[in-house]
Amino acid sequence: MNNKAEQTILMSEGSQLMIALDPLNKYNYMEDSDILEYLGVIPQWLQDYHNAPPEMTLWDYLSGCYGFPMNPMTGGEVTETGMYKYPDDPDLSPLANIMLAEGATVLQYQYGMVAIREAAGGDWTMVRMD
Numbered sequence: 001m002n003n004k005a006e007q008t009i010l011m012s013e014g015s016q017l018m019i020a021l022d023p024l025n026k027y028n029y030m031e032d033s034d035i036l037e038y039l040g041v042i043p044q045w046l047q048d049y050h051n052a053p054p055e056m057t058l059w060d061y062l063s064g065c066y067g068f069p070m071n072p073m074t075g076g077e078v079t080e081t082g083m084y085k086y087p088d089d090p091d092l093s094p095l096a097n098i099m100l101a102e103g104a105t106v107l108q109y110q111y112g113m114v115a116i117r118e119a120a121g122g123d124w125t126m127v128r129m130d
Helices: 032-039 042-051 058-066
Strands: 008-010 017-021 096-100 105-108 113-117 125-128
Touching: 017 032, 017 042, 032 042, 042 058, 042 096, 042 105, 058 113
Parallel strands: none
Antiparallel strands: 008 017, 017 096, 096 105, 105 113, 113 125
């Protein structure tokens, strides 16, 4: 069992993104390596986003990487802290908060759920990418 007292921040030299694992400290029972495995290839896609044409939105870029239709989910909301709330469902805490140098933020949750915000202070779009 992992009794993490501190949040893990990952950022490699020259990186175009910063990943905060378990930003709300709700997954103390998971090792960081387990969280990283859960995140899958999405962090790599986000790392490569800075090579995309400047006019390409993050949504369009991720849609191209994913290769399947990405349909925004409606009815829920992402709070200021990153918690995802949907009526009659338990709240979901993000596994990771991924901040891109371009100003976008991506939150990854359990069940393949991903919240995308194209610019600081912008609206969140929730999608399932599993």
